[in-house]
Amino acid sequence: MKAKSFPLLPVLIVIFILTQLQCYSQPNKNEIDPFFFNNYWSASWITHPTSNLKDYGVFHFRKSIELAAVPEKFIIHVTADNRYRLFVNGNPVCFGPARGDVKHWNYETIDVAAYLKPGKNVFAAVVWNIGELMPVAQISRGTGFLLQGNTEREKIVNTDKSWKVIKNEAYTEIPPDHIRMQNYIVVGPGDRVEGLLYPWNWEKTGFDDSEWLSPGMISKGRPKGMGTGTEWDLVPRDIPFMEERVQRFSAIRRTEGCNAGELFISGRETLTIPANSTAVLLFDQGNNTVAYPEISVSGSEGSSIELVYAEALFDKNGSKGNRNDTEGKTIQGLYDSFFPGSEPIQVFRPLWFRTFRYVECTIKTGNNPLTINNIQSVFTAYPFIEKASFKSSDPEISKIWEVGWRTLRLCSNETHYDCPYYEQLQYVGDTRIQCLIAGYVSGDDRLTRQAIQAFDRSRFYEGLTCSRYPSNDMQVIPPFSLYWTNMIHDYWMFRNDTAFIKPLLFGIEGVMNWYESYLDKETGMMGPTPYWNFVDWPDEWPWDTKVNSGGVPEGGAEGGSSILSLQFAYALNEASELFTYFGRNHEAEHFKKLAANISESTIKLCWDSNRKLLADTPEKKIFSQHANIMAIMAGASLPADAAELIDRVSTDNSLIQATIYYRFYLLRAMKKVGLADKYVEMLGPWRDMLKMGLTTFAERPEPSRSDCHAWSSSPNYELLATVCGIEPNEAGFETVRIEPHLGILEWAEGSMPHLKGMISVNFKKSKSGSLKGEIILPAGLTGIYIHQGKTIELREGLNKVGF
Numbered sequence: 001m002k003a004k005s006f007p008l009l010p011v012l013i014v015i016f017i018l019t020q021l022q023c024y025s026q027p028n029k030n031e032i033d034p035f036f037f038n039n040y041w042s043a044s045w046i047t048h049p050t051s052n053l054k055d056y057g058v059f060h061f062r063k064s065i066e067l068a069a070v071p072e073k074f075i076i077h078v079t080a081d082n083r084y085r086l087f088v089n090g091n092p093v094c095f096g097p098a099r100g101d102v103k104h105w106n107y108e109t110i111d112v113a114a115y116l117k118p119g120k121n122v123f124a125a126v127v128w129n130i131g132e133l134m135p136v137a138q139i140s141r142g143t144g145f146l147l148q149g150n151t152e153r154e155k156i157v158n159t160d161k162s163w164k165v166i167k168n169e170a171y172t173e174i175p176p177d178h179i180r181m182q183n184y185i186v187v188g189p190g191d192r193v194e195g196l197l198y199p200w201n202w203e204k205t206g207f208d209d210s211e212w213l214s215p216g217m218i219s220k221g222r223p224k225g226m227g228t229g230t231e232w233d234l235v236p237r238d239i240p241f242m243e244e245r246v247q248r249f250s251a252i253r254r255t256e257g258c259n260a261g262e263l264f265i266s267g268r269e270t271l272t273i274p275a276n277s278t279a280v281l282l283f284d285q286g287n288n289t290v291a292y293p294e295i296s297v298s299g300s301e302g303s304s305i306e307l308v309y310a311e312a313l314f315d316k317n318g319s320k321g322n323r324n325d326t327e328g329k330t331i332q333g334l335y336d337s338f339f340p341g342s343e344p345i346q347v348f349r350p351l352w353f354r355t356f357r358y359v360e361c362t363i364k365t366g367n368n369p370l371t372i373n374n375i376q377s378v379f380t381a382y383p384f385i386e387k388a389s390f391k392s393s394d395p396e397i398s399k400i401w402e403v404g405w406r407t408l409r410l411c412s413n414e415t416h417y418d419c420p421y422y423e424q425l426q427y428v429g430d431t432r433i434q435c436l437i438a439g440y441v442s443g444d445d446r447l448t449r450q451a452i453q454a455f456d457r458s459r460f461y462e463g464l465t466c467s468r469y470p471s472n473d474m475q476v477i478p479p480f481s482l483y484w485t486n487m488i489h490d491y492w493m494f495r496n497d498t499a500f501i502k503p504l505l506f507g508i509e510g511v512m513n514w515y516e517s518y519l520d521k522e523t524g525m526m527g528p529t530p531y532w533n534f535v536d537w538p539d540e541w542p543w544d545t546k547v548n549s550g551g552v553p554e555g556g557a558e559g560g561s562s563i564l565s566l567q568f569a570y571a572l573n574e575a576s577e578l579f580t581y582f583g584r585n586h587e588a589e590h591f592k593k594l595a596a597n598i599s600e601s602t603i604k605l606c607w608d609s610n611r612k613l614l615a616d617t618p619e620k621k622i623f624s625q626h627a628n629i630m631a632i633m634a635g636a637s638l639p640a641d642a643a644e645l646i647d648r649v650s651t652d653n654s655l656i657q658a659t660i661y662y663r664f665y666l667l668r669a670m671k672k673v674g675l676a677d678k679y680v681e682m683l684g685p686w687r688d689m690l691k692m693g694l695t696t697f698a699e700r701p702e703p704s705r706s707d708c709h710a711w712s713s714s715p716n717y718e719l720l721a722t723v724c725g726i727e728p729n730e731a732g733f734e735t736v737r738i739e740p741h742l743g744i745l746e747w748a749e750g751s752m753p754h755l756k757g758m759i760s761v762n763f764k765k766s767k768s769g770s771l772k773g774e775i776i777l778p779a780g781l782t783g784i785y786i787h788q789g790k791t792i793e794l795r796e797g798l799n800k801v802g803f
Contacts (some may be wrong), residue, residue, distance in 0.1 A: 025111040026241070027075050032109055033150050036077060037236075041221030043148035043158035045231070048165050049216035053142030056131030058171040059349070060202050061145050062124045062209050062420065064162045065604070067154050070116045075150035076157060076223075079107035082140050083351070086147075087124045087203040088115040096238045098414040100141045101470050104224065104457060105232035107146070108241075114600030116527055123157050124145070124203040126168075128351050133173050134329060136186040136473045137415070137425050141232055146221050146797040152300065154675035164212035168195035171351075183705055186473075191350045194300065195341030217314050223378030232267075239446050242413060243383040247377050249359075250286030253326045255279070257474045258363075265370075271372040273303075273363050282326065283359045288694035288708050289510055290404035290410045290420045291377035293336075293359060294349045298373055299343050302366020308335040309356035311421055311696075312359040320704065323357065323693035331360045334421075335588055340370065353380050355410070355421040355708070357647040389754040390719045393746035397719065400686050401779050408437050411710035415470070416451055419699060419706035425468045427456055428480035430711045432487040434666055437710070437717045439494050440726075443753030448491060449500060455484045456507050462526035467532070472597065476531040479564060481511045482571035489574040492581070495755075496732030502582055512591060515568050518789075520559055523618070524601025526568060527559040535626060536662040537700050553656075557618040562616055569595040569602075573635060581731060585740035599636035613642050613649070616656075625649050625666060631667035642672040650678070659700045660685055661711045671722060676741035676760040679722050686715060724750040724761050738775055738794065756781045772802035 019799040048059050078086055079097040086094040093115055129143040132538045149155035170414050174190035201207050224233035249265045257279035263269035265283070273279045288311055295305065312320040313329035321329075333356075338348040349705035365371060390401050411417040414427040418436045435448040458469035460476075465484050467477035485508050492501050520527035532549045533556035534543070541551030547557075555561030572595035604616040606627070614631050616622040632642060644667050649655065656668045667679055689697055689712075696705035697712035721727050722741055729737035733754060742748050748763035757778025763771045771787055776798050783794040785801050793800060 003298050003777050012645070013785055025114065027073070027109060027111050027150075031073065031075060031111075031150075036148065036221075037223055038148075038226070039223070040226060041146075041148045041223075042076075042155060042235075043146055043221050044160055045144040045146045045218035045221065046159045046215035047143050047145065047162055047218055048167055051143065051167055051781060053129075053144070054131065055143075056129060056133070056173055057143060058126065058128045058168040058198065059143065059145075060126055060163055060168060060212075061121060061159075061163055062207075062212065063121070063157060063159075063164050064120055064122050064204070064205075067116060071113055071153060072114055073111055074113040074154055075109065075111050076154055077107050077109050077148040077425060078125075079105065079122055079232075079234065080125065080145045080147065081105075081143060082127075082129045082134060083567060084125050084127045084145060087122075088112045089105060089117065090204045091115045091119055095134060095241070096237065098239055099137060099470050100454075101457065102141050102234070103228075103233045104202070104235050106237045106794050107234050108237050109150070120205055122203070122205045122207075126203075128171075130173065130188050132141045133175055133186040133189045134472070136471055137246050137423075137468075138188070139470050139472050141230075144232070145215075145520055148221055156228075156341055159215075161214055161217065163215050164209050165215045166199065166202075166209075168197075169593040170194045170199075170200060174335065174337065181332060183562040185334070186318055187334070187422065190336045192337045192339075194339050194349060195343065195346055196339070198341060198346075200341075200343045200346065211497065219260075225262060229713075234570070239414065239450055240378050240383055243318055244378050246376055246377045247289065249283040249287070251284045253282045253284045253358075255281050264384045265375070267374050267376065267673070269632070270374075273365050273370045273372070275365050275367055277365055277371050279360045281363075281365045282331070284326075284362065285357050285359070285377075287406065288355070288357045288410060289377070289379060290355050290381060290413075291379045293348050293352050293375070293377045294347060294354075294373045295338070296345060296362070296373040297340050297349045298345055298371040299342075300340060300365065300368035300370045302368065303340050304364045304760050305338045305340070305348070306335055306362045307338075308360040308362075309333050309354045310358050310360075311355065313358060316760060318329045320707075321692075323695070323707070326358075331358060345373065349378075370466060380413070381409045382447055383416070384409060384412060384442040384444055386441055387758070388716075388720060388751060390724070390748070390750040392742075392748040394400055394680070396687060396690070397680070397683070400683065400715050401719060403690065403695060403697060404517070404686075404716040405441060407708055407713045408434060408441070408709050408710050408716065410696060411713075412438065415454065416447060416712070418468075418712065419709050421708065422706055426451060426454060427468045427472060428487065429467075430467065430709070431489065433661075433714055433717070434492060434710045435487060436721075437713050440720050443755075445491070445495055451521050452484075452488060452491060452504065455487075456504055459507050459510060463514040464531075465507070465511065467534075467559050471613075477534045478515070478529060478531050478628075479533060479535060479567055482515070482567055484508075485511060485575050486577075486649070488577060492578060492731055493728040494733055496734065498582075499650055501578070505582060505584065508578065509587060509705045512572060512575055516569075516594065519598070521607060523560065524597055525560055525562070525565040525605065525618075526555075529557065529559065529564065531560070533557060533564055538624070538656050540624075542655045553616050553626065554622045560617045560619075562602050562614055562627045563624070563630050565598050565602045566634040566636065568637070569598040569634035570630060572598070595634065596798055599631070599634050603631065603636050603638060607639055609639070609718050612645070613655075614638075620666075622656070623654075624660045625652075626656065626662060627661070628655075629658065629665050629669045629692075632672055633665060643675060646670055647675060647678075650675075650682070660709075661700070664711070667718060667722065669712075671741075675723050677743040679718060679741060680743040680745055683715065686712075693790065696731075720750050720752050723748055724752075724762065724763075725783055725786075726750070734796070736777065737786065738783060739774075739786040740771060742771070753780060754781060766802075770802055777799060
């Protein structure tokens, strides 16, 4: 191994500048010609002329134009199927499209004037279709590329026969090894790239494309609502571009066959692997991340590079253990393979991002040495800005906040993700919690609106939503359709957006009608119910390979589940509030009465007077925290004191326990009965994850499949909404209600964004248990402060309480 050190890498700066451009320019709405919303486009969808539209393939499209001068604006609309990355004169200018479905196919609108120059200009795009192995979150009609100029000036770049195309034969897919990993992995394949076959510099102006083909023509671009065809229904992208920023590994944890250290991972030293040798390097990012790994090499034909990605390493028993430990552990996971060609400088970057804390790089050389010029990655995520903050007398909670926010960010892209490593799917149950966190910490509601609309669009003829969407593999979890109703209610309380919410009532009514049709007329509880009635992942509800489902409580399929019956009642009550607000009083009253009847019937049949607990079914053999939690959430009239009940339930280990996910609802129940001051004491599972070296929060307690699951980020919401006590006091967050619950904390302070400005609070506990503090409300916002049964009116500006 030979190492070469130097203070700067000017050549590599040029190579990697492609990944550092964040300034995708999105025009103002008044700059976009409204013609494209209601008329067929003059540009046509194009594709490779001989490839099957459904098959796997990576394609490059190019068009050269001449400009006498650079215009002030050059606005284009662009999209592709499955995905694309667009370059202008070698510069990356856009990446997409934002995921949707064929009836709501997103296109991006950008101004590329800043990348143009007088004379020859080249527009180039890489478009790929993953075919049969495409991610489950990816919906597709077939390979296609579409680019439309906004005005007559820009129509010179419209996709038509004047474009050129080539299939990149360097790419083949690497299927995920489901058997070896023994997990559900549906994020798509790894990339295998043969450098000798790669058309290096294809996006640059000087590339010779004279041998490329004329494209195949598919159809004209068509906005949603036009025509009678089955093409892509085009809609404008309604979320911002994803954040992209370069990041470097924090350490090399071990090496074999080479020596490399800080100078190499910082980009100040190259690494040369001798001929006919093998080198292995284990890189540690320092925390879990989602990013595009990039490796630049020089020479040499006959070499190979394999990159394996993992959230954690595994010991000989298959356990992860402490995530910081590497000794005696090995890596397994998704991987990419790159076989360098003969070009002087070659950069490998996978088509789609990877999730990892650890990356193992195995390099094998042939008859010539191989030089690694640089290795780094480009972080990518939805561009949430952390506007909120929380601090307290317990410094460990600040670490929980940090890790929770990182978890949320890694699970937020063009949609919300359940987990970035294994699925990258937007599930209703996960997303409800994610939307609350995002709203409180960033104030950005665009991804929330996307999610609510996506689930609305997923509804099928029976009235339910799909459990996850977008998705090319339909899955139905009926309880998630109920959570979709709760999600809309959450948004209604958070934003004054009646124009968005009102059309959703139709879908809510469909969900309620479906559930009502499965009520058992004799018992008044839910009867036998089809589909996957998932509730939570406690050990007592394991995956059953016979029926291919898990997380289902007793009575979940055959009927008689108190949990599912009361969850229906809980959703009915919130639906009733929504319908009342919009003047649908008849339906609202029906929902309210139905919720009361279900609750009464369930308590009558499932209450165990000996244990003074609600059982999971009328047989009263199985008891869980979940049933009692949902009784509180449904507002059921109980034969016992509600506060005393939920206090016992929260600490009774003989019950089936709520996992990290369902503890969100446990706290909702505790808060409802006046026990919110116990919240800080409930952070044990999150403290345990920190002790295990997790840098994002896991899907469930050990052993956990996913080390990054956003439903486990709920403390970032609760620390503001429960500990600081900041919540909407009425629909649209028109006024605020502040009722702090410091519990065992001596002091706490926090702030969060509101449409009118920042809300800030700080509280300190006296020896008597009373609080003193300050509340600062933005101009135009008023509210109430509640503590120890007393209510104080709050005005805009500074409010001192407890003095």
